Amino acid sequence: MDINHRASILIGESMNFKGRDIISMRDFSKAEIMHVLNTAKKIENGNYSNLFSGKVMASLFFEPSTRTRLSFESAMNRLGGKVLGFADKGVSSSSKGESLGDAIKVVEGYSDVIAMRHPLEGAARLAAEAASIPVINGGDGSNQHPTQTFLDLYTILKTKKTLEGLTVGFIGDLKYGRTVHSLAHALSHFGAEMYFISPDSLRMPKDDLNDLKAMGASFHEVNDLEKVIGKLDVLYATRIQRERFPDQLEYEKVKNSYVISKKTLQDARKDMIIMHPLPRVNEISEEVDGTPHALYFEQARNGVPIRQALLALTLGVDV
């Protein structure tokens, strides 16, 4: 994408996303985020079955990710578009030593937009620089996963009717959870009060906290969910992975303190929602699934309209 186009978007001359890449939440202003969410709402509530007619999405998954890939493909297929691609690095030419830039330059001749996941951080940015068609990042290593953050925001907006001034708790592995870092960053645009609930060893990284401070966000780091659960509008849970702990004894000690059960929810507000990027292991008991708090499966479904919105906006089709 050319620099002038990017500049015109950044200075707010237009909300035209045509040809734009979706790489990192850092690239989006509050107004742009709202534009994406409003477009998703319009698509979800409208009849756009031929919106992507004649359009081809290249789905380049250099590492496996069933959920994100299927969600992108469903987004395209349901609105009349076509999908080509691969779901395993082994079948791409990168296994023969081809550079990512070369691979992208070839694929852009076959498609109108690229959705990609890659195990290396920064791969999506590099691909976007190589491509003349839009690139949508479906996850680059532990760095960014913007479509997940957009769908998280969309889920909150749909349920709470606003993103402004909410109190949001994040629980679990806050150190390595990229979904948490991106969502916290995005919510800073909306004046959220944030609680980061984790064992000491899995706290939010210092760099992310510094970013939040610089954005003027209000946040607190705590160890116990019980002390803050009554304040929350949203509880965003992530998986604590055993392999993150060098000391397995420490894992055994903390794993159950961060399991959300019906008992944990006793003091929660009735309309508090629980979100999770999935897959979950044991951090949310199955008994919670039937409560009105459980929103994680709907959250996953929201991935489709959000990706449809991002595809429509970057392809420049009228919604």
Place this chain on the structure above:
Amino acid sequence: MKELKVSAIRDGTVIDHVPGDVVFKVVDVLNLEKSSETVMVAANLKSSRIGQKGIIKVSGKILTKEEVDKIALLAPNATLNIIRDYKVAEKASLSVPDVLINVIKCNNPNCITNNDSVKTKFTVVSKDNIRVRCHYCERYIDKEDIKVL
């Protein structure tokens, strides 16, 4: 007449006021070991400005933008003198630019720049106490962890 600690050069570049602890790093990043031109390096010279300093003189060399940026990162208070016919033709103090291209190595092993043929690119987020962020993997690197290419 003032005695020169390091012989004068006819044409080339003199990098002066290099702090003692980075003199050899500058020699290293400029790849001067492999230079076929005359290179003179002096360390532990007395300096009224910075206490102890080093000075590097390279005959027949005009620094590239990348090389100047590398020196700016390692020795922001150094001065550059372009010498023509034994005289200082130009004198410049250094400044760290807003963007560094192909100057720093990303210290995230999982960054695409360490795994693909691409020039590194960093945004300088703080110039006082130098801090940069990788354009690709978005990681911050503080001054003490910066590895110049």
